[in-house]
Amino acid sequence: MSLLALAEQALAQRTGEPAWLQERRAAALACFREQGLPTTRLEAWRYTNLAGISKTSFELAPAEAEASREAVESVCFPVFGCSLNVFVDGRYRENLSTPGALSGNAHVETDPELARAELGALVDPKQHPLAALNTALFEEVAVLRVPRGTHIEQPVHVVFAASGDATPRLRSPRLLVVAEAGSRVQVVQDHVRLEATAAAGEAPGFTNSVTEVFAEADASVDLVVLQREADADFHISNLAVRLERDARLTSHVISLGGQLVRNDLAATLAGEGSDALLNGLFVGSGERVVDNHTLVDHAVPHGTSRQLYRGILGGSSRGVFRGRVVVRPDAQKTNAQQSNPNLLLSDAAEVDTRPQLEINADDVKCSHGSTIGQLDPEALFYLRARGIDEVRARALLTRGFAHQVLDALPVEALREGLDQVLDRSLAEASGGEPGSAP
Amino acid sequence: MSAASKAAVLEIRDLHASAGGNEILKGIDLTLDAGEVHAIMGPNGSGKSTLANVLAGHPSVEVTRGSVVYDGKDLLKLAPEERACAGLFLAFQYPVEIPGVTNSYFLKASLNAVRRHRGEEELDAMDFLTLVRDKMKLAEIDEKFLHRAINEGFSGGEKKRNEILQLALLEPRLAILDETDSGLDIDALRIVADGVNRLRGPDRAMLVITHYQRLLEYIVPDRVHVLAEGRVVTSGGKELALELDKKGYGWLEVEPAQGSAG
Numbered sequence: 001m002s003l004l005a006l007a008e009q010a011l012a013q014r015t016g017e018p019a020w021l022q023e024r025r026a027a028a029l030a031c032f033r034e035q036g037l038p039t040t041r042l043e044a045w046r047y048t049n050l051a052g053i054s055k056t057s058f059e060l061a062p063a064e065a066e067a068s069r070e071a072v073e074s075v076c077f078p079v080f081g082c083s084l085n086v087f088v089d090g091r092y093r094e095n096l097s098t099p100g101a102l103s104g105n106a107h108v109e110t111d112p113e114l115a116r117a118e119l120g121a122l123v124d125p126k127q128h129p130l131a132a133l134n135t136a137l138f139e140e141v142a143v144l145r146v147p148r149g150t151h152i153e154q155p156v157h158v159v160f161a162a163s164g165d166a167t168p169r170l171r172s173p174r175l176l177v178v179a180e181a182g183s184r185v186q187v188v189q190d191h192v193r194l195e196a197t198a199a200a201g202e203a204p205g206f207t208n209s210v211t212e213v214f215a216e217a218d219a220s221v222d223l224v225v226l227q228r229e230a231d232a233d234f235h236i237s238n239l240a241v242r243l244e245r246d247a248r249l250t251s252h253v254i255s256l257g258g259q260l261v262r263n264d265l266a267a268t269l270a271g272e273g274s275d276a277l278l279n280g281l282f283v284g285s286g287e288r289v290v291d292n293h294t295l296v297d298h299a300v301p302h303g304t305s306r307q308l309y310r311g312i313l314g315g316s317s318r319g320v321f322r323g324r325v326v327v328r329p330d331a332q333k334t335n336a337q338q339s340n341p342n343l344l345l346s347d348a349a350e351v352d353t354r355p356q357l358e359i360n361a362d363d364v365k366c367s368h369g370s371t372i373g374q375l376d377p378e379a380l381f382y383l384r385a386r387g388i389d390e391v392r393a394r395a396l397l398t399r400g401f402a403h404q405v406l407d408a409l410p411v412e413a414l415r416e417g418l419d420q421v422l423d424r425s426l427a428e429a430s431g432g433e434p435g436s437a438p
Numbered sequence: 439m440s441a442a443s444k445a446a447v448l449e450i451r452d453l454h455a456s457a458g459g460n461e462i463l464k465g466i467d468l469t470l471d472a473g474e475v476h477a478i479m480g481p482n483g484s485g486k487s488t489l490a491n492v493l494a495g496h497p498s499v500e501v502t503r504g505s506v507v508y509d510g511k512d513l514l515k516l517a518p519e520e521r522a523c524a525g526l527f528l529a530f531q532y533p534v535e536i537p538g539v540t541n542s543y544f545l546k547a548s549l550n551a552v553r554r555h556r557g558e559e560e561l562d563a564m565d566f567l568t569l570v571r572d573k574m575k576l577a578e579i580d581e582k583f584l585h586r587a588i589n590e591g592f593s594g595g596e597k598k599r600n601e602i603l604q605l606a607l608l609e610p611r612l613a614i615l616d617e618t619d620s621g622l623d624i625d626a627l628r629i630v631a632d633g634v635n636r637l638r639g640p641d642r643a644m645l646v647i648t649h650y651q652r653l654l655e656y657i658v659p660d661r662v663h664v665l666a667e668g669r670v671v672t673s674g675g676k677e678l679a680l681e682l683d684k685k686g687y688g689w690l691e692v693e694p695a696q697g698s699a700g
Contacts, residue, residue: 377497385528385530389517396547397536
């Protein structure tokens with residue numbers, strides 16, 4: 001079934017939702033109907049061809065797809081004290097979750113009424129037809145509202161797990177984080193494919209995700225988005241954040257799996273003194289295409305944004321980074337940095353990188369740059385001269401390249417688990433065996 | 439084989455090598471016996487660092503003629519990591535900065551690679567930490583350097599002391615120091631020299647490459663070789679270093695062919 005037909009059918013069958021949500025879904029679907037899937041004729045999609053998605057006939061996942069606790073645990077990080085909230089195919093699973101008691105009586109909830117004011121406010125459906133498709137189709141919205149002044153100490157792990165079966169499935173995870181004034185929270189948004197049968201591994205899944213984050217005055221949000229789905233999967237994500245006065249946000253978007261990954265991130269610095277650290281790490285192997293588009297909008301004075309996106313591309317994979325920083329006429333004293341270093345591990349790998357600055361104010365500090373390179377032969381020799389064989393030395397250097405993004409990761413507890421996940425991806429990108437610990 | 443050559447750790451014969459299309463080493467002969475420390479001195483561009491790089495297996499240097507036998511093995515056939523595992527250590531003139539890889543991760547990987555090769559058990563995190571702390575005291579390096587990226591943001595002296603730390607950890611059979619003294623103040627020089635002297639022993643050999651005589655006051659060599667234009671132009675005892683210090687290298691250029699055969 002085409003995506004449109006699928007969405008129309010699903011919407012017609014959906015009952016029992018509040019009228020406002022039905023209306024929002026219908027309006028979103030109309031946007032998607034009008035625009036359809038983006039094509040490479042659009043500048044923003046020039047490097048990323050969605051033909052693989054339009055050619056596949058997707059179905060929605062069944063309501064109660066099998067997902068065992070063991071399967072969930074096998075992909076979880078053993079993060080002590082973490083609040084674990086598991087969504088399977090976009091539906092909350094109480095029996096798989098251990099949300100724990102969070103400060104301020106905060107919860108990850110799924111009542112759409114809690115999202116009514118903010119849902120869809122940061123993503124224009126006319127600009128983003130795939131986000132519109134998500135609005136039409138998401139099963140449940142994960143809402144995390146952090147009350148005013150509340151500091152949540154435990155990282156909140158929101159797992160969007162895809163069940164494994166042999167039918168190509170479309171899934172539409174939806175997350176909304178509202179950090180009210182003066183609050184603080186760390187969120188890990190984790191996209192995983194649950195252990196599937198051998199046959200299921202062949203079927204491409206399509207995850208079409210939307211996340212909206214509101215950081216109100218003086219709030220602090222640390223977000224880690226981890227994407228580690230199966231090799232055959234498509235992953236399209238739209239992350240939109242809005243920072244009010246003196247709000248702080250860090251995001252780490254880490255893309256490790258899938259045949260095609262496209263991440264759109266839009267950050268609006270809407271309040272003076274707001275500060276955004278937007279980091280990304282993408283690893284390509286095989287024929288993977290990983291495309292990161294970022295847009296940072298400095299709408300008011302005294303905002304700070306720093307972006308560091310690092311790409312590691314092996315096999316005949318392809319990476320894209322397109323980062324735009326817009327400084328509005330009034331946004332004096334803006335400090336914006338953007339950097340995209342890339343590491344190519346093979347001759348067939350490729351990267352298209354285009355950092356862009358649009359500065360309309362005169363008293364600002366902005367810088368941008370990108371590099372494309374290979375492993376430093378002097379560094380390689382240095383390691384080998386210390387007894388470390390070439391394969392290991394390459395793995396170590398590649399890991400080092402990646403770690404320069406991860407070292408800024410605010411969720412300390414996540415680092416070790418992430419290291420292991422990363423080592424596997426890097427080994428694939430290098431075309432070798434996983435580099436075991438020394 | 440004679441009794442003398444049995445004890446040789448390193449035998450270099452008629453070694454010619456090129457880098458970037460230029461012949462830099464033009465026939466080096468040198469024998470280093472176990473228990474000995476030899477110094478190699480010479481002006482800039484004489485081929486000192488190229489010699490060090492050939493011995494460590496740097497891919498940018500191509501050996502065009504001659505042989506190097508290390509511990510009875512054909513050294514030139516070994517990959518750089520095989521040389522290191524076999525006990526050859528080069529202290530780099532310019533230690534490389536490697537962002538994103540912590541010094542401790544690196545040191546443990548290196549030590550365990552060498553230990554595996556020797557048939558020794560790999561050290562776990564705890565045993566490694568105990569050992570490395572001990573060696574760090576000797577090299578007078580603060581423990582915080584363990585958690586920093588390899589050589590990144592280290593001062594010149596800190597980088598050299600990090601090399602000495604690796605030397606102390608790996609306990610090589612043949613240590614080659616490539617201008618480890620360059621740019622060091624007197625305190626750092628003493629630390630480097632102490633590190634080297636502590637390792638001296640009847641089974642080990644060292645090749646100390648230096649531009650200055652100063653280091654040789656601390657590391658007293660058994661032999662001094664002077665390199666000029668890719669050849670050993672003269673060799674002598676430790677007093678040769680003093681003579682060079684007094685006269686400079688200028689006089690060598692007048693008689694470049696002298697002594698090149700031995």
